Amino acid sequence: MSHQPLPPGATIGIVGGGQLGRMLALDAARLGFRVHVYCPDGGSPAFAVSAAHVQAAYEDEDALARFARDVDVVTYEFENVPSRTAEVLASHRPLFPGARALQVAQDRLEEKNFLRQLGLPLADFAAVDGRGDLSAAVQRLGRPSVLKTRRFGYDGKGQITLRDDVLLENALDAVNRQPSVLEAFVPFVREISVVAARGQDGAFAAYDVTENRHANHILNTSTVPANLSSEACVEAQAMARSIADALGYVGVIGVEMFVVEDGGRERLLINEIAPRVHNSGHWTQDGAETSQFEQHIRAVAGWPLGSTQRLARTQMTNLIGDDVSAWSSLAAEPGARLHLYGKAEARPGRKMGHVNRLLPGN
Amino acid sequence: MSHQPLPPGATIGIVGGGQLGRMLALDAARLGFRVHVYCPDGGSPAFAVSAAHVQAAYEDEDALARFARDVDVVTYEFENVPSRTAEVLASHRPLFPGARALQVAQDRLEEKNFLRQLGLPLADFAAVDGRGDLSAAVQRLGRPSVLKTRRFGYDGKGQITLRDDVLLENALDAVNRQPSVLEAFVPFVREISVVAARGQDGAFAAYDVTENRHANHILNTSTVPANLSSEACVEAQAMARSIADALGYVGVIGVEMFVVEDGGRERLLINEIAPRVHNSGHWTQDGAETSQFEQHIRAVAGWPLGSTQRLARTQMTNLIGDDVSAWSSLAAEPGARLHLYGKAEARPGRKMGHVNRLLPGN
Structure with a gap:
């Protein structure tokens, strides 16, 4: 990897056009960079403060390639960049943070296994792929415990706390029967x-x-x-x-x-x-x-x-x-x-x- | 004049696309405003950080009118906005600072008369419209003194210091024989x-x-x-x-x-x-x-x-x-x-x- 710094005037590509992309774009401009933003949503907040933007789907590989070739480096404002999207972008330009960070952060089970392998402290957990897993996991981790989808959860979406009155079937419904993780309840202060x-x-x-x-x-x-x-x-x-x-x-x-x-x-x-x-x-x-x-x-x-x-x-x-x-x-x-x-x-x-x-x- | 504040999401029009317009645009964005920039120069620094821009001459009254109608208020980043440009803009939308400020700041003689009428201290000065004026002015204000064009001077452009060895004809050449003002030399600390x-x-x-x-x-x-x-x-x-x-x-x-x-x-x-x-x-x-x-x-x-x-x-x-x-x-x-x-x-x-x-x- 080259450590040659990008000179002012270079173009930074940001994937995702929400407020984080917008505030990244504003500070990038202050340092003299140009910013291009890639986002499927019209009227994205970051579009209004960047030199150029591409409004296209994350699956549009032609648009991704054109976007990447127009910039000097690619970054993103959210962790749910699809892995194929990241792969296409990274084939054209350096992508930071790299693919491994996305992979770990996108999947709760992967993330927890990664942290555990590093020897870092986290609540006990169990993978849940269906009724049998959930039953065994609740047996081991007790109630209350928290069932969360492995992917695409944010701001409390895709999760349910299993208190004593929650039926396992209803918990599975609450996470749309997606691959999930049960986490031991953490009585945090x-x-x-x-x-x-x-x-x-x-x-x-x-x-x-x-x-x-x-x-x-x-x-x-x-x-x-x-x-x-x-x-x-x-x-x-x-x-x-x-x-x-x-x-x-x-x-x-x-x-x-x-x-x-x-x-x-x-x-x-x-x-x-x-x-x-x-x-x-x-x-x-x-x-x-x-x-x-x-x-x-x-x-x-x-x-x-x-x-x-x-x-x-x-x-x-x-x-x-x-x-x-x-x-x-x-x-x-x-x-x-x-x-x-x-x-x-x-x-x-x-x-x-x-x-x-x-x-x-x- | 209404004092109803513009809500976030409103659009601020900035005339002039240099670094001052760019930094205005960045801070306007932070407050939630949209920014449109008007500037004749392609690649203006402010274009890259604004939601929209118009690249057209300051004399293009159709373009000015379209620009003004798309925004909620108009401001500018430089004092040499032509008075007719300001007039066209102000006929469509509020223009701040107002026309009087532009008028005073664009013309050194007007500015000095304004300051003198307010009773504010400034160096002695004389209007110079030709050889006769200059000769009389130098007689009265002495040397060194400074001859400056009434209009369009900045960063030392359009001015010359009349030391003992400067011929009046050469001084007039230096200001392109434009309407000018001679200022008494100020030995400032x-x-x-x-x-x-x-x-x-x-x-x-x-x-x-x-x-x-x-x-x-x-x-x-x-x-x-x-x-x-x-x-x-x-x-x-x-x-x-x-x-x-x-x-x-x-x-x-x-x-x-x-x-x-x-x-x-x-x-x-x-x-x-x-x-x-x-x-x-x-x-x-x-x-x-x-x-x-x-x-x-x-x-x-x-x-x-x-x-x-x-x-x-x-x-x-x-x-x-x-x-x-x-x-x-x-x-x-x-x-x-x-x-x-x-x-x-x-x-x-x-x-x-x-x-x-x-x-x-x-």
């Missing part, structure tokens, strides 16, 4: 994430650990620094580094973890890996020396990583659905840094924007 | 600027006064805070406010001033007004709560102005021409925030980017 980057030269830089609160399975706030011992923070960042190193990763990675109280000690369990910029890293736009979006562009362009130094205590709050109707009071709030995604319609559960607030203290 | 904004509601907010150093008549560095007494800073900001109020100004304005030592006291003389975001305000992108670009968009969109609070001592350095070839070492410099404009060719004197550095201390 809080959720945290590590957002970090690995460069083409293997350099690694993590941001301060972030504490995350969800509402209706969707991230609501991320606050940094997390309420977590410094030992646990160091451990969390080291786990993210093991993952990134093992994947030969290039770019920003998000690693979600649970914190469990274990006899007065904080124990960490990895929940999942996102091979991309991460919602819990949006605070870095205003609270860190280098935003996660710039950092990702630096990594995929072969530039040195930027400083992940935190500038202030920061809280990021997502604006979900109708939350965005508060824009005029947020615009008037001293110190609130407003980031809106240019989405036309505020559907329930849709991420419309976020606001970063710098908090007093360090 | 430093150059400063006030970058400030006025909202649609008349609110006014100034950034901390910036100290500017030029090289070859082009801005080289801006450092904030300026080396200037707090009394003089307050006076400088008050002068900017008088100007903005008198013009019924909406948007960000830059006011360049000279500092003269006068018996141990700092005296200020206004040099010129820029009715737009200003190169000496680029430090606000990393050193202030609200960047000048966001601030300008807030003003033209009828939003409340953001906080102009400075976050740190900051120095902005322009990357002119070949300076940009240092991009890879700048990318690796801890704490250097790099802003590149996506211009293809690094011609001598061309502004290719800038770098902001936060400095120790307050």
Whole structure:
């Protein structure tokens, strides 16, 4: 792999045109890059801020090839890029993060086996391909436990918690009888994430650990620094580094973890890996020396990583659905840094924007 | 004039597609606006980061009308928008800053008369329309003095310093025998600027006064805070406010001033007004709560102005021409925030980017 950095004026191809692609495009432009976006959806938020875009299906191999040949490097904003899509793109131009990261992050079972092989802590789990598996898995892991599809789950979609009153048949229906994983229930006291980057030269830089609160399975706030011992923070960042190193990763990675109280000690369990910029890293736009979006562009362009130094205590709050109707009071709030995604319609559960607030203290 | 703020999703039209338009577009996008850019030049830096653009002459009234009808408000990135262009645009959509600001800023003589009528301090001057005027003006203002064209001067173009050895005929040639102004020479000890904004509601907010150093008549560095007494800073900001109020100004304005030592006291003389975001305000992108670009968009969109609070001592350095070839070492410099404009060719004197550095201390 060449470590020759891409010069300003080079073109970065981004697969996926949502808000993450949009914010990647904005920071890429600030560094002097051109951006092309590939997305099947008309009116994608990233289209409006990029030099060119291709609106075509992820299965359209001609369009993929044309897109790839027009850019110097390809990255993506979401982990569900089909493997054949990734293969076609990678046959023309360097693809970062690489195919292995996509493969691991797309399949919950693959991801858990990968983490277990690395010796990293995670909740016990069992593969579930049907009624027999589920019955045996529930026998072993007990209730409550959580049944999740292996693929395409996000924001609480494709999962069901098996409490005492849930029939196995109904649980299988809830995951559409897809290949799934049963996870032991984790009685966590809080959720945290590590957002970090690995460069083409293997350099690694993590941001301060972030504490995350969800509402209706969707991230609501991320606050940094997390309420977590410094030992646990160091451990969390080291786990993210093991993952990134093992994947030969290039770019920003998000690693979600649970914190469990274990006899007065904080124990960490990895929940999942996102091979991309991460919602819990949006605070870095205003609270860190280098935003996660710039950092990702630096990594995929072969530039040195930027400083992940935190500038202030920061809280990021997502604006979900109708939350965005508060824009005029947020615009008037001293110190609130407003980031809106240019989405036309505020559907329930849709991420419309976020606001970063710098908090007093360090 | 309506003070109803433009909602996110509205479209802001920017006339001029250079780096100022580009940085306006990037910050407008962050606030959820769509941006359309109008510029006659193909490959304009702002085109690559906007939802749509019109490449047409400033005299193409059909194109201007179509552009204006597609947007909700029109602003511009440079003061030399022809008055007829401004008139056509303003007949379709609100234009901010308004026609009066353009009129004053486009013509050095008009500008000086405006400032004098406001009772603001500036160097003595005389209108020069030919040999007779120049001879009388030099008689009165002495040598050295500076002959500048009334219109279209920037970065030292269209001006000549009349030292003892300059013949009047050669001076007139140097300004292409255009209508001009002779200015008394100002033995300044430093150059400063006030970058400030006025909202649609008349609110006014100034950034901390910036100290500017030029090289070859082009801005080289801006450092904030300026080396200037707090009394003089307050006076400088008050002068900017008088100007903005008198013009019924909406948007960000830059006011360049000279500092003269006068018996141990700092005296200020206004040099010129820029009715737009200003190169000496680029430090606000990393050193202030609200960047000048966001601030300008807030003003033209009828939003409340953001906080102009400075976050740190900051120095902005322009990357002119070949300076940009240092991009890879700048990318690796801890704490250097790099802003590149996506211009293809690094011609001598061309502004290719800038770098902001936060400095120790307050």
